[in-house]
Amino acid sequence: MDKYIPMRSFMEEFFDDEITATKAAEIGQAMLVARSLRLTEIAGKMRGGSAASYKRIQRFLQKVDPRAMLWRLFCEQAEYVIGAPTEIERPQAWKTEYVGTLKDGKTRGFWVLLLATPYRGRALPCGLLTYSSKTIAADRSSRNVNHVRAFAGLKDLLGERPLVLDREFSYLELLLNLVEEGVNFVIRLNLGHHPPRFWDAEGREVVLSLAPGEKVIHPSVWYKGKVCVNLIGVWKKGLAEPLWVMSNLEPERAWQVYLWRMKIEETFRDLKGLLGMTRLMNKRQENMEKMVAMLLLVYAIALLIGEGLRDRLYGSPNQLQENVDVVLHKTGKKWRRYSGLFILLKQKWWLPPREWQSIVKEALASFVAIVRPTVLTHV
Template identity: 45%
Template sequence: MATKQRRLPFGPEKLVPFTEELFDREEEKAARILWSILESRSPRKSDWSQVFSESSEGANYRTIDRVLPKLDAKKALMRLYDPESPFVLVDPTEMERPQAKKTDYVGRLSDGKSLGFWMVVFAQPYRGRAIPFHFGIYSEATLKEQVTSRNLRWRELLWEIEELVGDTPLIFDREFSAQAWLKALEEAQCKWVVRLNKGSGVKFFDELGEEIPLLIEKGEKRNIEGCYYRGETKANVAGVWRKGCKEPLWVMGNFLPPDELVEVYEERMKIEQTFRDAKSLLGMEKVMNKKRVQLEITLALMLLAYGLGLMVGEAVRDEAYLEEASKKGALNREG
């Protein structure tokens, strides 16, 4: 029997209306699995089975094991995307796997020493937070499998995203100001806005090949239209140095006029909070899958659980607020 005390303010039945829209089969059991992920705060089936139902852990584990292959978790996750979303947030996060020396999708991370993989997440803004709807994983090991360039997987991912979001702009942080990423974005015909990493020695040139210095004083704004990033990628550029900030903010994009670039970027939600939540609240850093296919299923389910948990939690909060407001209104009328 399940022995863990419930921490969630709702049960799996609250997720069923969502899973009926997102999954093509086993909708109720999918809701229980997602609820179990949130309740157990774990990526492990053994932990899900402790809270999945009132049956024994062994029976729960067998049920989960039987249902998982029937669920297209990545397809369900992509169905979370709202075509009315004003923009898409994109950011990478490192997932460490220090003990996974023989796992084929694990390689060295950015420090050149730690073992793990990169996870690139695409999300849409929701009430000041971010709801993931797609992701991709890669590492030093998986990239070496490609006989062409190290960005092949990234290109494939962008083509998938472009097909899904169309003209909706992708908003990136400074990690993506590298020329290789921008070239992949252009090939996929994506619309993008990227914060510049001034520390990497970025340079812009006009149509005659003359360098355009990115200089600005505190309290000033500057717009540059139709220049070339590193002499290759055509872009518009905008900079602003706001009072109280230690340095200016420089942003470039391939479709918006310069005077809108900073405004759009500053609307970008801090998706890093989503990563912190997913890692700390759901224990995503504890993924132990040995096969990449299983890893992607687990990650898709966890991101899906996080997104639905956030939406249901907000709905529960709204209901509580309305109920409280109604009670106060009734008391005021009685008074």
């Protein structure tokens, strides 16, 4: 890192006591430098010997549970909440208790289900849950049970905001639970080998059919005859298949909200490619989840700083709209091409110390506004 990030200032706003914040800041700073979740690699970037640093991380994990505090990153100004799982491959982890097999039935690994609010083309994580085929078998549960458990923890924070989900969540059991809990939802349909069936108010089956370039809306139809939803389908030209979305919101709004869901895919890309989310070797699931939670916290801090840096180097969207000369037009392309985190971690850049300090100060103010909002949360 070419520029110093006062990690402790951020951690003091997140954690409740200075000692914990100081320890978290040391680990977080080392994570950002190591760009890995392996304890040995993080310890190697901490002060003192690697062995002593490794033990400090272990003691921190025993005393602190950052998983339970991630909800503090919930942005009260968010219009919606995204939920999405991502696969973490662990091909060599034959003896790790929480590692099973992934969707292909062969590759070893597990899933991280992330909950997040949107932020400037990326997403701010505010909750996580992990599971695998092995943990599901051990708990005698199911993937569906894990989904419901994850969303239940965020229910009070959602309010009227919709929960935006992809097609792996397109199943009746979850839909019934969301309706019972009074949660607004926007879910893409899974049109695989057994596509869902819908009926209109007169009992006629709704045919999910449209042509390339066409948009079709079916209001107030019954999903599998049990849940009333609004259905919208769009087949954009150039795509191999149409995209269908069901929701209890107005169809056009549901469609727009779903399109914004890609923010979390970009976040997964940053977490894995820039911060080494897949580079973890914890033997216990609890410690693994705690380290992932710490990484999500560090990611949120780096994202806020990186976005300020992107605006300073390449011009903010407002500046670009006000000045349309050729130089700023070219600069605008760079602003759109790179994420703030990529610029912060990967690009070579230089700013006068006063400008860098101003960026960090603004990022800290944004962080404080998120973790200590003036609006009361229902928790």
